Amino acid sequence: MLFLLRLIHENASDLGYLLHKHPAKVQQFSLPFGESTVFYPEVSDESTTACLLVNVDPIYLSRLRAGDVGRPLEPYVNDRPYTANSFLSVALGDAFRTAMTGRSQHRPELAAQALQLEIEIPVLKCNSGLDLMQRIFEPLGYTIEAQQLPLDEQFPDWGPSPYFHAKFRVQARVQDVLRHFYVLLPVLDNAKHYFISMDEIEKLLRNGEGWLEQHPERELILKRYLKYRQNLIRKAALQFETEEEEENPIQETPEQKEKRISLNQQRLTAATEALVSSGTKTVLDLGCGEGNLLRHLVKHPFQRIVAVDASIRPLELAKEKFAGKSIEFMHSSITYLDDRLTGFDAAALIEVIEHLDPERIQAMERSVFGHMKPRTVVVTTPNVEYNVLFEEMTGLRHRDHRFEWTRAEFQNWASKVAETYGYQTEFRTVGDVHELYGSPTQLALFTRTPRSKA
Template sequence: MLLTITTTHAPATDLGFLLMKHPERVLERPLPFGKSLVFYPEAKAERTTAALLVEVDPVALSRAPAGGEAGTLEPYVNDRPYASGSFLAVALRDAFGTAMTGQSRDRPDLAATPLPLILELPCVAARGQPDLPARLFEPLGYEVEVTPLPLDPQFPEWGERPYVQLTLRGTVRVAEALRHLYVLLPVLDGKKHYFISDDEVEKLLRHGQGWLEAHPDRDLITARYLRFRGLVTQARARLTVPDEPGTAEPGLAEPPESGELPPPPRLHDERLDAVARLLEQSGARRVLDLGCGEGKLLRRLLKVGQFRELVGVDLSARSLEIAADKLHLQERPELRERVKLLHGSLAYPDSRLKGFDAAALVEVIEHLEPHRLATLTQNVLGFARPGTLVVTTPNREYNATFEEPRTLRHADHRFEWTRAEFQTWAQAAAEGYGYTVAFHDLGEVHPEYGPITQLALFSLAQA
């Protein structure tokens, strides 16, 4: 990852005093996941550029201790270990921590002065709506230039990847620019590479002081930075500027417990109730909830005596902790034989998932990078082979009915399918692995665009 900071302030070489890094030296700093280099590609009185280059070491990444910014959350099973915005933000604070305080020993007056700056990131993760970078940075006074990056320049027809070239131009204090980047780079990505704990609230409020309170999309920023409902609630309670109607993006103001951005509450309950009903009708006794989040489906299934063994699987250790708490597994030891929570990834075959009567993938597949879907299909239908599989996912066509139509319904979705696309995938998967498949509509059904949520019910064909 690369970040350059350029100024034309006269003399431009004063940038070195504000960043506390000498233009004639190269500074190398070790990081738990690799190393960073700070250097100056150009240092002239008319124009000076400082560069921060971050190199990730995969071996160091997997060996880093868990917890806090020092380590990844799941070093061996995480199929998205390179949260580039999060890595760059950590390296930014490590390299320019003193500059972020807004103090300069040699140029105190200059540190308090807005300077003409150009911030360039040749490649940065921007997962969400195309206007997300502008929504985040333009209210802070930047001119925003975004260039989407293709999956492969030689094959533009393959489409774009969730990375962009981002250029920000504005007249701001250097310390403010660094704090903006520190908070908003992980928000752009929507993920972090480390465990999100209570001290993240303090971090957000400290570095967001003076600009986050009045930002028109502060709810969106808070939700994507903290992800978990309890932490988001803490942060909002301490932000002093009252909410203004209409400033938050629909559906993004209140993230549910799993960290996913919420659909309408009634739809969410209707979807889970429908899945629970189909699992009960299948006659299953042993059920997998794949991508169980905080256990909302498991709590419904636990009320049905038919289900004798319930297993939830999720990549997020934090979500599993919350699920265990809400299922009261500590207070009710008699449930521990009936309910189990497993930390794992569907990107890998897992022998613990074999032999179950039924499984559910509720609003999971759209969170995967499209090229990983074949692996998940193989691992679930080809390797685990439950007798019944229930899959739900948004219907992209229905998005046209929203007051503000969007290509993707939620910022964390990697893709969404039309009805035809979903049925094509499901029928091919069923034929490839010996299943039959039926389709159901969930929620409101539009006469032209179909249901808000679509469901596929896979049944293992009898030999």
């Protein structure tokens, strides 16, 4: 299979600096399923073309897949060595790994520039036809010239095949084009030929950053890229929704934004004040996300602050935001018994528990109150009764909320936890208090009783 990238520019021969592959050399790379080769069939100051040739080992394919009863020859007779698919995507990421980061030591100004680029793929599979190709590439600025290939030239009555000889033209940075095709090739083919795990979400977020967030076909891309794995699709969608909430507040009216920020700041301030007044020296921020509470904690002289989250992406973003601050970051879950999280004075779960599936609540209780055993625990959660006061709200406050409790439900839960694990509870309101519906956020302050220290 072939992938050709052509640069049309007054200094087109500098493409080698952007791809980190010398035009005068032929370079080969070993892959788990075969090998790839990078070479330049055309080099001039006006136009330079880089070619990625991928040779897939058919013996490897036959051993990888056992096929099914209905198609016993499928592992041995298939299109995988010949048509652009996820194998080509893997090869792109392997051969042009540095180029996809946008780094260029010798031509940094060219790497940052939107250039006139042409991409040609002689055999590109797209079962859903040219319409899908246009829907996912044209919003990114591409123009497409595609010729649908016949199923067999010797038998025209068999009709067209799902394969296209496709050419794409775009004005974009080289790194963006490589990232586009890395993500979208498997989407067109609607198949991946390796095991799909949580790592795919990180790859998708990393290579989709800056363009996939606002793509009109984002939902379709997520489904196809993640092979319709609903748990992975939901987690990836949540990551994008969280980033949109942080980066695109312009969708809110000024009044809505003011109310949201006001309530959020009141919630974080109330939690921080509860921790400070308890005499806490060491604190756990459980479910830290991208670090909203950390912004408040670092303003106080805590001896040790540890931020914990089960999701890698927000944890890494928090690390970047608080680089140089005395904060430790740990990848862990509040539903697991983690010895690293024991021995702290206090723990905060700020708008966290409502994101847990109800059947996991008890595991969280055992982990936080039974295993970690901090002297003080601060928990905040939405008051579902207050939701009627939010105009045009239907359902829960966030798509990822698994539940929201009334005041009575929250207090009943907290009281049972306190009795089970030896704590006393104090309930506080956060935000404007309505005479009928209470406050928008409810807070429980758990304090471990002396008898539970043994």
